[in-house]
Amino acid sequence: MRSDKYESTRRSLESLRKLFTKKFAENETVNHASHKIVTKLVEREKPFTDGAFIKYCILEAVNYLCPEKVNLFTGRSLSPSSVVRKVEELGANVKQQIRDKVKNFLWYSLALDESTDVSSTSQLLIFIRGVDTKLNITEELVSVCSMHGTAIGEDIFKEVQKTLQDYNLQWNQLRCVTVDGRKNMAEVMKGLVGQIHKQLEDLQLPKRLVIHCIIHQQALCGKDLDVSCVLKPVTAVVNFIRSHGLNHRQFQGFFEDIDSDFSDLPYHTAVRWLSCGRVLSRFYKLRREIEQFLIEKNRADPQLSDLA
Structure with missing residues (x-):
């Protein structure tokens, strides 16, 4: 009888321990997931109020895919104040990592x-x-x-x-x-x-x-390096596409038709010295598509078709 009592008590304690361990592990996983969401909000420069909308979307998906686990998400808050607190926690963690390296x-x-x-x-x-x-x-x-x-x-x-x-x-x-x-x-x-x-x-x-x-060494080098022979025709093509609403809409629709990952061209702004490199890089990647679009608009540019 004593052995039976000991075994039943041990099994009861073991089941309770597993229950609490499982609950703790689930809470840690959900807490980690909420920090991941906040990290993405910060990386994409989204407003903190978007956290509540993301939680709403998650609950809708969980209710449809695995309703038995909806309780894991309902107890976690992604309100603006909660997002701010988590951002502060992430910031404090980053600071501590830097202090350890310093x-x-x-x-x-x-x-x-x-x-x-x-x-x-x-x-x-x-x-x-x-x-x-x-x-x-x-x-x-x-x-x-x-x-x-x-x-x-x-x-x-x-x-x-x-x-x-x-x-x-x-x-x-x-x-x-x-x-x-x-x-x-x-x-x-x-x-x-x-x-x-x-x-x-x-x-x-x-x-x-x-x-x-x-x-700002790149800006200083860019002022002395004359790239107008390249930048002027590129800027003219970009302005032709971006400055006219119809052309811009047709250009975006053109990329949707060919299933391209790119959909637009950035403007070149002289005040922002990095924009020159971004415009030239994007233009070079899309040079074949831009050439085809200009041909369809009866504005073919011979420099784009010149392989030399």
Whole structure:
């Protein structure tokens, strides 16, 4: 009787343990899935309010495909506040991973870029590049600082100091600083460069290498390199397709008829220096389709058919 009682109690405890373990594993899986959804929302730059709509779509699909598992999804919230909280958790996790890598840095360098966004708020981006004892190189965006007041060199330096303290980086490990061409960044007296030199002087450390505008080296090279012989005819074709509503609709319909993965051409904007490369790259990939479309529009371009 004692043995039977022991076996029944053991089986009961084992079944309860499996029940709780299974429930915990299911909750962990669903929680992981919700973080994956939030990650995709952030990657695609979608509004946080889309989380509720995605949950609605998932519930509709689960109710149709496997209704017995609908309870796994009903208890998980993808409301805007929940999405914000999960984004903060993901951000904190990324920061912790960077902190773990920074601990092993021998030397590091900084790259900074400051510009004003559409809401007239100054945004400072701080990138770090470090090398550890095993010569592993880490490059990360470590901080995005929104400066709502002034954005002089002293203000930018304070944000840099906060970032270095946040990641426990020391000034004696700094080897290089890269900045853009604005006075508040590159000026050697009151700009960020001057503030960094002053800080190093106070710590009795030698000046570090300062590189100017290397972040925008492609833009600088693009200004000196004359590609007008290629860009002008390409821009003329793009404008012919995009600037006329009928042509644009017919162009998109043309790609639907041939089942192409591409459906449109981007504009070239001189202000955005990366747009030139994007336009030329997309145009080159679609050059045969564009040539066929122009022939149908009785506007054949001999340069497209010239194999030389």
